[in-house]
Amino acid sequence: MTTGTILIALLALAVVGYFLGRGRAVASAGGDVRRLHSLPRFYGLNVALTTLIPALAVLAVGLLALPIWTDLRVGAAIGPSLAGGDAGRQSLLIAQADRLAEGLEGADANVAAIAALDDGALAGAFADAGIAVREGTDPSILRAALARVGTQETGSWMLVLLVGLAGVVGALVALRASGPAFRARNAVERAILGVLILASTIAIVTTAGIVLSMLFETINFLRAYPAADFFFGTVWNPRFSGDSQLGLLPLLWGTMYVSLVALIVAVPVGLLAAIYMSEYAGPRVRAVAKPLLEILAGIPTIVYGLFALVTVGPLLRDWFAQPLGLGNSASSVMTAGLVMGVMLIPFVSSLSDDVINAVPQSMRDGSLGLGATKSETIRQVVVPAALPGIVGSILLAASRAIGETMIVVLGAGAAAQMDLNPFEAMTTITVKIVSQLVGDNDFNSPETLVAFALGLTLFVMTLALNVLALWIVRRYREQYE
Structure with missing residues (x-):
């Protein structure tokens, strides 16, 4: 399931939560909205926001963690011995595995069936799926490609499950609190304030991330090339x-x-x-x-x-x-x-x-x-x-x-x-x-x-x-x- 599909599903769940929260608040007041602390729409907005915010937080963390987890699984499948301890060769082997994994996804191959084969039959299985494998490719590379596809598929479904669970739990908690005495307007305003603060923080953190990423790589460059020759050199x-x-x-x-x-x-x-x-x-x-x-x-x-x-x-x-x-x-x-x-x-x-x-x-x-x-x-x-x-x-x-x-x-x-x-x-x-x-x-x-x-x-x-x-x-x- 793609990220866009997840977001559409969350929005649909939030819309349903809005109407449920609004209706529950009115029903809890016996149909007399004057008994409510806030206007009915604030109860609906509180349910919608409580549905969206935790689910989006889980989605953001999952989207950041899934590539890291996948890379760790691929690196473990390749193993340090194949790269000989060379970080550059390790990155090239991972890139080769990534290309094979893209071929597996495009061919819609049965990853589980291929992974069950022994090392000698892997290259033939890749060829049967229409994926060209260079002669002499180490089976560890093929296993790494299978590990990437399998990890991404498993991680994607786990992410969908966790995001859906966070949204449903948030909606149920907000629905349960939707009574006449609940200060829904204050809760909605606090949530909106938190969203605004988060947006400002994202802008600041993004800028800091850009600067730090360039700074660290610049330090690596200056370790490999003299700074004086770079800043004062007249030949490129x-x-x-x-x-x-x-x-x-x-x-x-x-x-x-x-x-x-x-x-x-x-x-x-x-x-x-x-x-x-x-x-x-x-x-x-x-x-x-x-x-x-x-x-x-x-x-x-x-x-x-x-x-x-x-x-x-x-x-x-x-x-x-x-x-x-x-x-x-x-x-x-x-x-x-x-x-x-x-x-x-x-x-x-x-x-x-x-x-x-x-x-x-x-x-x-x-x-x-x-x-x-x-x-x-x-x-x-x-x-x-x-x-x-x-x-x-x-x-x-x-x-x-x-x-x-x-x-x-x-x-x-x-x-x-x-x-x-x-x-x-x-x-x-x-x-x-x-x-x-x-x-x-x-x-x-x-x-x-x-x-x-x-x-x-x-x-x-x-x-x-x-x-x-x-x-x-x-x-x-x-x-x-």
């Missing part, structure tokens, strides 16, 4: 065969260069658009122009990347790079920067527009009353008053530019180099994170672990920009009555 040349050069500086240079070009495009256009829409445009023009401008933020980045690859890159190459003798490639920093700048325009314009509109009209009226023109009022009163928010929007757009991937992949190329020529192909940190994790590579090698070091570096950069933006907004914002 990963080789999974050995003798890699994993210098950060070329990737950092490309990231900052592309982001700078993007901001040079996005900031003036976005800021001027925000000033026009908030200070000059009429209601009809604003009602049309603002949504059209914000459509740019809803376009998928892969579409921007294709636009850079097919249109902007060849245009810049044929009209500027080749005539000026600056390069012959359609993939360049300028291509990615221009297209990314277009993508960032609504980030700057929307936030700046909101900040400018927050400036009190009395300040504009006072400036105009003193004889200033409209443009002078905007330059000397409105923009300075809104400047902290404008700077904050620019820094947030910068953090968005630093983390962009698809536009850079298709528009800037993959050459890790340090060059001042904007018409040369370069690459960024995000592109190399993707490239280092793609393919069937040894996860414990420095060439793969470097992706986590790059990710942590990128996280620190964007976090610093976000913190700086928040500090500027809070430090210099004006409070108006």
